[in-house]
Amino acid sequence: MKIGSYNFNMSLILDEIKKHGYKTVLLQAPEGVKKYVFQVVDEIETKTKAKVMISTDPCYGACDIPVHAAKQLGVDLVVQLGHLPIPNLKLPLPVLFMNIVADAREEESVKKAIEKLEGTKIGVVTTAQHIEKLPQMVSVLKKNGFIPVVGKGDNRIARDGQVLGCNMSTAQSISDKVDCFLFVGTGRFHPLGIALATSKPVVSANPFTLEVLKSEINEEKKKLMKKRYGAIAAAYNAKTFGIVVSVKPGQMRMKTARVLEKKLENAGKKVYILIADDINPSLAKTFDVDCLVSTACPRVVLDEAERFEIPLLTPTEVDILLEETNKYKLDTLQ
Ligand code: SF4
Missing domain, CATH: 3.40.50.11850 (Diphthamide synthesis DPH1/DPH2 domain 2)
Structure with missing residues (x-):
């Protein structure tokens, strides 16, 4: 099926719904694809017995399944357009990941x-x-x-x-x-x-x-390193830390947060664990902390940190802050 300039295999979705006799489906799509989802809904509702609801919330990746909404609504299946699955992510309800490919050269x-x-x-x-x-x-x-x-x-x-x-x-x-x-x-x-x-x-x-x-990537890397070391330096005198843990299933790292909490407390810092779905600059305004550490998607820190009024660090940057290492390591999720 083609929606806008995106292609995907609609029959896989229809077959899955028919095979299991699903009656209710929650459809999720990334921002650029959302405007085309009515076509997908119409196709499913015409060719199967399922009723489809559309999630209007942002959908950042396969890590970002609306588990709570799906459970509250009692849907049988979540269909997420636009991403491949994260194989080691265990989800408490059936989710069909339907990758879509764009017309590109x-x-x-x-x-x-x-x-x-x-x-x-x-x-x-x-x-x-x-x-x-x-x-x-x-x-x-x-x-x-x-x-x-x-x-x-x-x-x-x-x-x-x-x-x-x-x-x-x-x-x-x-x-x-x-x-x-x-x-x-x-x-x-x-x-x-x-x-x-x-x-x-x-x-x-x-x-x-x-x-x-090519050279631009190298330049960006240098600029980013400068900014990140700047943020780490700005956090040196921080006394109170907020460690942010995401509730998105594929971003939740409570164990990492607990390890960080211990390390920071051992260094004499006061630590609070903040649970969030979306991590945005209002956290820095709402909570009286000197530094935030995000254990969620690493992109939040690397793309958005400048929008926060206080330093926003990744877990690996805390290791530099606490002088456990002087080598910068990209924060990654496994
Ligand atoms: S954690 Fe971030 S980078 Fe990883 S899949 Fe989710 S949105 Fe993408």
Whole structure:
């Protein structure tokens, strides 16, 4: 089925609903896809006996299943469009993850990126949105004399070659076998994450705009490091900490929060555990703490910290703050 410029296999959704005789479905989609979901609802309701409700809340990833809403509503199935599953995430109700692929020019973007690649062994990484075109990306590289290498991620990763903003294990698994990484996808967060996690050169190819970035990624990495060390320095005199724990199923890290709590208390700090669904700057205004530590999606800290009035750190940055290490480590979820 095609909705807007996105394609996915509608028959898998219909088959799943019919097979189990599901009567109520909660449909979830990322922001860019939400405006097309009426077509999906109509198709399901016409071709099965199920009634469909649409979740209007933001949907950031496969980590973000509206478990509480689904349980309160008593739905039989959650269908999440736009993401691959997180294999090691255990969920208390049936969820069907339906990846969608956008009309994009992945092969062309790889061709454009070639002149910026370093060496011959190229680690190829991408996101769920473009993963179906991975064989074509690999083939373009081979035809041009490169040796493409595709990594295997840990149990949080569904497909070879796939990276998540919170998990770069696919890139890390091949880091010592490649000269450089080629990331095919949009935005700067993933290539920046690969650069931070592997310390290898990263070329980022956008399959929509055909923009290719390399030195920019390196520059961003330097800028980000400056900002993060600035935030850590700003937290040196903090006495009271709020450790934020997300209730999103794939972001909840209570164990990490408890470990941090102990470390900070041992260092003489006062600690409060703050439970949140969305982590936003109002937390810094509402609670009288000197520093917040987010154990949720690492992107919140790296993308949003400047919007907070007080330092917002990742768990790995607390280790630097407490002088347990002086090496910056990207915060990741397993
Ligand atoms: S934790 Fe963040 S980066 Fe990871 S899947 Fe969820 S939204 Fe994406």
